[in-house]
Amino acid sequence: MALSVNSVIHNQWSTRMAFMLAAIGSAVGLGNIWKFPYITGEYGGGAFVLVYLVCILLIGMPVMMAEILLGRRGRRSPINTMRELARAEKTSPAWRLVGWGGVLTGFLILSFYSVVAGWAFAYVIEGAVGSFNGLDGEGAGALFGDLTDSPGRLLFWHSLFIIMTTLVVAKGVRSGLERLITWLMPLLFVLLAVLVGYAMAAGDFARGLHFLFDVNFDRVFTVCDEAGVCTFTAEPVLVAMGHAFFTLSLGMGAIMAYGSYMPHDASIGSSTVMIALADTLIALMAGLAIFPLVFANGLEPGAGPGLVFVSLPIAFGAMPGGQVFGTLFFLLLVFAAWSSSISLVEPAVAWLTEDERLSRPKAAAIIGGLAWLLGVGSALSFNVWSGEEYQVFGKTLFDIKDYLTANIMLPLGGLAIALFTGWAVGHRLPESELALRSPTLFRAWYFTIRYIAPTGIVLIFLNAIGVL
Numbered sequence: 435m436a437l438s439v440n441s442v443i444h445n446q447w448s449t450r451m452a453f454m455l456a457a458i459g460s461a462v463g464l465g466n467i468w469k470f471p472y473i474t475g476e477y478g479g480g481a482f483v484l485v486y487l488v489c490i491l492l493i494g495m496p497v498m499m500a501e502i503l504l505g506r507r508g509r510r511s512p513i514n515t516m517r518e519l520a521r522a523e524k525t526s527p528a529w530r531l532v533g534w535g536g537v538l539t540g541f542l543i544l545s546f547y548s549v550v551a552g553w554a555f556a557y558v559i560e561g562a563v564g565s566f567n568g569l570d571g572e573g574a575g576a577l578f579g580d581l582t583d584s585p586g587r588l589l590f591w592h593s594l595f596i597i598m599t600t601l602v603v604a605k606g607v608r609s610g611l612e613r614l615i616t617w618l619m620p621l622l623f624v625l626l627a628v629l630v631g632y633a634m635a636a637g638d639f640a641r642g643l644h645f646l647f648d649v650n651f652d653r654v655f656t657v658c659d660e661a662g663v664c665t666f667t668a669e670p671v672l673v674a675m676g677h678a679f680f681t682l683s684l685g686m687g688a689i690m691a692y693g694s695y696m697p698h699d700a701s702i703g704s705s706t707v708m709i710a711l712a713d714t715l716i717a718l719m720a721g722l723a724i725f726p727l728v729f730a731n732g733l734e735p736g737a738g739p740g741l742v743f744v745s746l747p748i749a750f751g752a753m754p755g756g757q758v759f760g761t762l763f764f765l766l767l768v769f770a771a772w773s774s775s776i777s778l779v780e781p782a783v784a785w786l787t788e789d790e791r792l793s794r795p796k797a798a799a800i801i802g803g804l805a806w807l808l809g810v811g812s813a814l815s816f817n818v819w820s821g822e823e824y825q826v827f828g829k830t831l832f833d834i835k836d837y838l839t840a841n842i843m844l845p846l847g848g849l850a851i852a853l854f855t856g857w858a859v860g861h862r863l864p865e866s867e868l869a870l871r872s873p874t875l876f877r878a879w880y881f882t883i884r885y886i887a888p889t890g891i892v893l894i895f896l897n898a899i900g901v902l
């Protein structure tokens with residue numbers, strides 16, 4: 435990818451399209467294909483999906499515009515962008531903590547993300563050697579159980595994924611990433627479409643459709659104990675909002691870091707719409723492919739993080755050409771995870787390499803090494819450390835990292851970004867950087883980023899801790 439270096443601090447994406455591809459590469463990943471179906475299954479379907487979509491629209495998209503505009507104005511790593519903008523706008527230097535928080539969150543996410551990417555990796559091989567052939571629900575569960583029971587296999591694939599991520603990050607955002615994503619995203623889309631088609635033909639499609647789109651608030655917002663006593667719970671709303679941040683890569687500076695390489699003539703508004711649409715479409719297609727198969731094969735929708743890995747292999751094992759499709763699908767999933775994980779470390783690496791402090795390969799190696807170490811605990815959560823004595827509130831280390839980052843840390847980061855853009859910096863900065871064609875559109879966005887998004891996030895937090 436050719437470079438147009440018109441900033442002394444940062445290189446820029448060669449074209450507008452390149453920014454879009456990288457941002458879509460960051461957004462579309464395990465969040466869409468692994469996490470969205472499993473949490474939708476756990477939290478009961480339609481009403482959860484609706485809350486998630488509302489969060490994308492009213493919180494995620496406005497915050498994404500804010501992150502991109504801050505990044506493009508700052509043209510530095512998120513930590514220094516926040517510091518410089520706070521200084522230029524004469525507000526508190528403490529805003530740079532947003533950048534620091536993002537670096538920490540990125541680490542934590544990568545340290546479990548790479549383990550799940552490792553599952554996909556292992557399944558590329560399983561698919562290729564024909565392990566899916568003729569698999570039923572029980573067999574699929576056993577295949578997945580064998581993998582997660584083995585610390586050695588999990589650590590091997592986790593290590594390989596971290597090395598892959600580190601290598602690309604070491605080369606810089608200008609590497610082959612752009613070309614790769616241009617091909618892989620459409621291919622992933624086509625393959626998902628094939629799977630949806632298969633689910634229509636061979637799965638319980640009507641039930642899957644009802645599960646995903648029938649809005650039944652009672653089912654989602656009440657939990658019943660063993661004695662049959664049901665109480666209201668606000669947790670699904672927190673998880674739906676957290677997932678809106680996670681799936682769009684918001685709240686930790688990943689999109690801000692990418693925004694810092696974005697050329698000035700690109701429109702932030704329309705880029706955001708495209709990224710959110712692509713991301714949502716892929717997630718909904720994953721749901722449409724998976725749930726009909728879950729119901730047709732007597733699987734449990736609330737089975738947890740293994741859902742995709744026990745439902746799709748059954749389909750691949752039964753469909754014509756399934757061996758090829760299955761291998762290809764998990765390979766594409768690894769690639770989608772790869773282009774996301776790169777953005778997880780970009781804020782940290784951009785900061786370490788700023789002002790020539792460290793070379794990119796050195797910075798990438800340091801960050802990759804640390805994430806690898808943290809990830810060992812995530813891999814062991816499924817076997818050696820799966821016992822109750824290693825759990826907190828019934829959650830393993832893996833679950834805790836997954837829950838804490840998506841549902842608390844990213845929304846907190848997003849809240850700070852909304853407050854900074856909406857209140858701390860005055861309206862001229864966002865207005866000139868967004869350069870929206872219509873003043874009404876700007877006013878609508880500005881109102882959302884000042885009032886709706888922050889109030890929404892705070893209310894959901896208060897609700898979840900039982901204050902409201």
Ligand code: PFF
Binds near residue numbers: 777
């Ligand atoms: N958006 C990615 C996914 O859905 O898989 C995960 C992710 C990437 C989250 C980058 C946060 C981030 F900064």
